[in-house]
Amino acid sequence: MFDLYENNRKEGVGNYITEDFVLLGNSLLLSQTLANIEEKVLLPKYKEFIQGTLEALEKKQGNKEITAQNIRYVRLVKALLDMTPVAEITDQLLQQDLSSIIQADGVKESVLMGYQMDFSRFKPRGRYTRSEEMSSWFRAMTWSGMAFFPLKSSKATAISNELADRLTSQALELAQIIRGNQALATRYREIDSLLFLLFGSVEDMTWQDYLTAAGKGGQTDIRSLRGRMFTFAGKNKKIARIHDGIVATDQLEKGQTAGEVLSGMRLFPMRSSKDSAAFQKLVYPSVTRYTGNTQEPLPFTAITLGTDVVKGFPRGLELMWLLGSQTAGEQIERGQDSKYKKYSQMWKEARNELAGPANVVINTKLMRDWLLNGTKADADRRLNSMLGYWTWGRYTSLLFTKQSVTGVSKSFQLPSERTAAWLEPATSLYLNILKDIRKLLAAVQQISPESTDPLQRYADLLAQLISIAKAEQAGLQLKEEQINVLNNLDATFYSIIGAKDQPIVVDVHTEVNSQKVLEEGLGYAKRIETSKYSQKLRGALFTHFEFKQPMDARMTDELWRERLVQQAAPAVSPEGKK
Template sequence: MHRILPALVLGAALLIAGCATVDDASPPAPTVEGAAAENDTDFAHSYTLKPLEVTPSAPQYALPLDPGTVTNWEEVVAALSLGEEEQALLKEHGFVVAAYPFGDQDEIVGPYRTLGEHDVPLFLSSDTLLHLYHAQFDDTLRRVEEREFFDDLRALDVALLNASEKAYRQSSGEAKEAARLNMGYYAVAATLLAPDAEQVGDGFDPEDVKRYHVDVPAPVRDEVEAELALIDRQAGLTPSPLFSYTEDYTQYRPRGHYTQSERLKNYFQAMMWHGRMPFLLNATRQVPEEEARIQTAAAARTAALLADDPDLMEHWDRVYEVTAFYVGYADDLGPEEYIAAMERLFGGAKQDLTPDEVDALRQELRTLDPPAIYSGTGYQNVGSPEEARKALNATMGFRFMGQRFVPDSYFFSELVYPYTGEFTGAGEPFTLVGGYRSVPTGLDVMALLGSEQARTLLDRGEDSAYAKYDPAYGRLEAELAALNESAWRQNLYWGWLYSLRPLLVEFGEGYPTFMQTSAWQEKELTTSLASWTELRHDTILYAKQSYTFGKGPATSPEKPEIPGYVEPVPEAYHRLGALNAMTADGLFDLDVLDPAAQRRLRDLGDVIDRFTDLSVKELEGVPLTADDHAFIRDAAETLDDLVINLEARTTLVADVHSDPYEKIVLEEGVGPVDLIVVACPEPDGAVTLCAGPVLSYYEFTHPLDDRLTDEAWREMLREAPPTRPWWTGEYAVVA
């Protein structure tokens, strides 16, 4: 489990309330001190960040900008076809974001080459490095999933299926029913991994069809076939044939990078099954007491089987630890917690528990932390925060490879119905659906990460105009403020968020003039939201998604030296460099880093260091050298090497929150790149227009039964793209 955030149980909206067997009192909240101490034993040691000393004293110029003071105004305006509206914003703020003028472009390196061919000085953006890190993160994860985790997971499922079938034949009574449930559970997972004939040629060969075939045991064949049919249809909110409680089968649509091969599609569905389906600890309205006992006995048997077989535990631990390094630890109880509980009670893990031992184990497990994020299990209406908190324990239970606690999903679960109360505004904000705050917004995340501008936009757009929003937001803000620095370094997910925080501050005196505007804060907000979207896209299988309750109750020729500029945010680059090094070192230590990925991460680290050094020079008014100018001018050639053989398109999408009551999901998307044009100051007092690509960002709701893949998103962008967030119009002229 290993979560890092204080007072987790304050949120964690839950399901299926009103069961007499569940204690009405919420468990005690974890403490900040305990969370920090636990975090110190995890991956934070892989992250090294030395202080960066910078004294901003960049040259300034007056706004609104006088084109007559800019050395290349007419040339750049003509080369980039900037219209009157774009020029007006450029004069007002010292920069403007516009549509990329050379056709839709969904990769971030090519535009630098094209701009250079038009003799436009280059502006190297933070967006570029963040996107290139995403490409490395996503590719390394995808490769280890295909190369190793698929077979690790299959070995686990087949072995546990066989052991469950044997136990079923040898057991009686409650133990036999527990073995039967496990038999069905692992048969579903093993069958999801197995290819059919139509999948041969894309990740599978003909022999794989025979090699991975699963003979489903007769006693569970009907239920397994019914589960597989629901998964295949992505059938929505439907009672599980095996578990009785309601499951959201739309979650089994492969998304993110998992559409890139048939092998990844199968892995996605099997891992989603293991991440979402709990063996519940307590009885609920949908799961009677007898069934809860059977589910607990079944979970205990799985945990004991792993404890008794070092080879099986090695397979499980390898998948869990590597994915924990990327995303974090599970939000739910798992094998480790069940093994430890049995060791405390019985002196060791036991495959066969007596009825009294099942009772004792359930009582022991109830003393542990419940999940913090409601993920839709056993979907149920609640009418108040109190009902939701009393229902918290009802989702407690065992997940074989539980989805991970991530802070942004936790924020979302706390900032929607029923925790935010009734709408008190007069307009129609984005978050208002069905009379309540049914969906959160990425602005919630950015505000809590430190963006005062995001909080201002929440207020201006009435997305905070709910009776209880401010108290809920304040609790989360206090929890984050109490975290020590190591909490932000516990894994790559948190480290990515930590790298965004320097972009979300207000840039004061000494920074370039264009950066001191509120418009620049909104540009950086867009960059951060787009990068966060890429993070959620890459981790869509593992990050636990929040839900809303129901309501109701080669050598180049010589080139002339032309000016160029690096977006001067050295602290962001400094943290990204530490994160990149943590990625390389951690994956190497975990023995899952191939030589090509190791080289790319090393080269990316060199580029990040160069961005950092150039940023410091610019902020301190130090003239760039000829070598510095050559680095900026030749950026396309340098960056090309970082994306060879990678899927590095910017057009991607991720659903990050679900509201089954309104039958919608919150989608976060990145589209083709935009163009930023910036009036960049030179140490000699000259002002030069420089341009480069930046990420675009979209946020919109979409039908629950049509969760978007990257391919579907790209089609939507071509045919009927959604509108951009309203506030981007203050600095951007885009369609």
Template sequence: MRQLLLIVSLCVVFPASSDAQHSGVFDLESYNAFLAGSENITGANLLQEHPIGAFKSRTDLDASSGLFSDSISLKYELTGSEQQLLLRNGFVVTERLQPNSFGDGFTDIYKKDLPVFVSTDAILHALHMSYDLFLQEIENQLIIPELSSLMSSVRSQLTVVHNGTSDERVLQAVADLDVLLTVPMRLLTGEDTAPVFAGNEATIDQLLNLIDAESPGQYALFAEECRNIDFSQFTPRGHYAEDVSLRRYFKAMIWFGRTELYLSQPGTVECQASEADVDRQVRLAVLMTQLLRDPVALRSYRRIEGQLAFFVGEPDNVTYDQLESLLTAVSASSVTDFVDDANVDVLQDTLATRPFAGQKILSQILFSNDIRDPDAIEPASAFMLFGQRFVVDSFVSGHVVYDEVIPEPSIDPRMLPSTQDILYALGNDASLQFLQDELDEYRYAPNLEAARFLIDGLGEDHWESTFYNGWLDAIRTLNPPQDRTDLPSFMQTAAWWQEKMNTQLASWAQLRHDNLLYAKQSYSGGITCMFPYSYVEPFPDFFRSVSALTRRTAAFVRDSAGEERIAMHFDNFASTSDTLAVIAQKELDKRSLSEEEASFLRRMLREVDSCGPVIDGWYPDLFLGGPDQAKESDLIVADIHTAPTDKYGNNVGWVLHAGTGPLNMAVVSAEVEGVGTVNFVGPVLSYYEHLSTGYKRLTDQDWATAYSVAPSHRPAFVNIYLADASGAIRPGQVSLATGDTEEPVNDPPSTKIAISNYPN
């Protein structure tokens, strides 16, 4: 049950640990307990509770005197503005230099015989490219065949059930299940698969036409009353848009992942399901569960679910196993046990006592006619065969907007989250400074801090449980520490930690892109070529986290899929990350590298055949697709949140996107033990945001041009370190607090991106 939050300017008391205890796992009760005791928290209170200290406004090193300073300026023709940013910050990133890929960027540095900067961006990008290709192989080789087998096995039983009963309610459930399975069968195969019962043909055709239209609409799905369905979610995006079989698979899994079979009534003022409609869908869910016990079908279900659980996590809905446990609890086993509505009531009453009954993330279009009513919108308890997965970042974005944040009188509802909400909830205290305007305007600090409390308390088991969580954990290691005195000079500046926000968000966009089908969206060699020096971005905990993630992935692949080639790739990724962690730690400790470590860095990349077009080395080996994949251009976009209406209730269909743009070149000036100041060059990621209307969900193909035109934009926090495409300083510079009295610091801006919201 949601609680009305009245935020007033009184004394503030953060909940004591005894009031809101954390279990170390995701616990909605802990979140609600913290929220209940935090209603007076303000944005200013959060700054006091999570102090990050003052950053430096300038570096202490003189980059102009660094080794290879003249060579880099000459060979890359640095502009006066780029050199100015380099001297001020100890590094500069420029949009003027845009390598096609990390492989191309490193190759260019290699050919120019310049010191190379190995950024965390480069490693995260290799992780993204390998995971995305790995996912495609598993989908094509394992999941698609098993999904086809499962549907065929269940559909083959429908005639037997139909012929064995005369009860109208059971017959209705059988007919409904035919529709539930024939629609995705046609979507998956692209063939005109006949329904088991010819009378369903018209219904199936209507649904397929709505799916093809890819626009929200109303349809009485397994019901007499209408339902608002966001058919725009069927738009194939990410790697699913590139291949016919994957496009078909995407649509079939969106059907299974978003078609809710109501086990209770949702809270909405439009298209409200009747009790009879819900009872009908309960019987449909029970029949699906009953027929899934078939050994062939159940084996396929387990194989698919095992893969998806490792990739992303558990579904945010009632699952097959949970519904089986409910049937056991009420001494029922088949759909015939629920011909009597009284037995449906018993099942629903029992379900209401279970922790898995409710959905944690609203991901459907529901409406309220009273924005002050905290109970007006409530997602149904629902069964789905392969429901979309719960992910903590979607939980955050869905709980800092209406209707989780109920506005006070005179305050507008917050319809869209900020990506800075995600960073703060994941532990980046500096990002809080860029949220103050919105925290003051919408007064949602209690919700944001409750989400942070929940995530801060998650134990290792959570972060190690899925590939998705492990990737998020690696991103978390790039948060700024409170004590930065022992870090390299450039890493003590505000500009650097704003650049790391760019890295975090770009990698997060890649994470959401690769998993957008499964993650639940919130509503609301040559002789003369060489690297004379190499500098690994000194985040040893980041490399340790990536090592642990890829080692777990190798073990999973070996055990579940028997793909030794893929397992060996991730083992190699882990070993390389281990070595990079040791090197990064030595850089922080100001210790010289061993000859073996220096030799390893020199083997990062080389061109064979006398500087010919083929590259090898440990960096291209990080790509599952090999050297060719390391040289591929990769601009991606993911829709991360949907707001059906604006604050006035107008149907706008806002879809918030996060994406990556062209790579930029960075020049970094750092101290090398036993050498002195050296200037390094390396490619880094760029991050963009985009807000579309009319439920337009961008594909990577759309993004290839859309990233560069309005409303796509880069957040204002990048301007402090980024030179534009002409090599000039970008206007509108903003900074994290530096405490520098010699030059004024611009007020940190809100990064808001631009009637229920749902995260994607």
């Protein structure tokens, strides 16, 4: 979009500032702010925490077998952070998992954890490909969030009672190490508090939960403790709703759920996102058999599981439908993506997942307000805007939020003077964005005061845009200084953010049976024109793509841009068929 507005300046064409460009500025600012906080605050604190935990474990007296396993677990994280070559690792077990992480090997058993993991998730993507240090941070934090210490044994995860006992003993030892070391506990709280401010709460058990649950009652043997901690998890809503692990759902024991067998402590749990929780409700095994004609082309969301056709994928359009877009609902129904057993029931449950407070990165309240308060004439445009906003939100929060998983089975020239410009008067949208920025500003002020200047400048600029939008809605002629603000908005954005937009892509759901992921991409901007004050003005809108990609070839921004340049971008029609 920046390139289009820069061309306007060169060609003397007045700016038509679209709501998408304002949303883009907001998204870029959030992404850059988080990148700065990661590099300057989170990563140094995380390194201190890992180093301190390793030192405490190496000094510990007690169960040597459990401590040795924990030392391997933490040394793996340190090796990732230090970018230690695999060949330099002498511990063969640690070396195997480190190699699997670096190679992003797909679904295989972790020799350290003893169960199947999707190692393709460790492939650095998004902004984490910009440097080796950020790639190593991505892998280390992903391990801290994905590797879990299960409370339940199950055939569905191939976790035996003995393995669950051992991993729970490890988790309790780690919890006791953190509690017993004030510096470690402080570092952990600092990291967790920051992630809570940015991305919200976690649904998984934490080390604090393990200690609280283990401290109640008289049982001391590990199997009894597991039972008590699982009861605690159920009572305190710590049973996983988002199933970001490998579960063979047809192997679940009677009465067991995928969430139950994936419940347990994670060192730094990924945050629970409303959209992922909704998506989990809309795929197998929650939504099951396809009820349409299997002799005709199958819908985009379908997979073949044995002899059945079931719903393996959610769609971004479904999220928009849940948030109130009837246009999205019509497209889903037209594409047969709602023709599954239990779909209507689970759609209602998925909608309930979107209730409650929103976070500043993906503000579902903002999305709902924008989608619900339009007219039939602008419904398509509002839908497109929110797909773009949501894709940027998932891109920004890639490392920190849980992902739903389907159950297994040019040259310079003087420009002409520009005397006109127009801002799409989406006042309510801009007001909601300003609320988010002010909320983020207050949070960042507490933890990284040096990062607040861009946020404050952007908040001031948004206030100007809101004033301009209100003037337009009142039918007032824009003043010269207001026109100048709009015609220079791209340059002002760049001075604040320090970056321009490029096509991005992010995977939002993993479907293990077909070995594919659901990708959401934004391509090069769509040009749009309008006439105001007897002049032709030009602006930009998002272009959104949704497609499937092999798990072991999760798309990076660089590959996505190459594909767009080669004009080989996978497109999905409104009907949802490839």
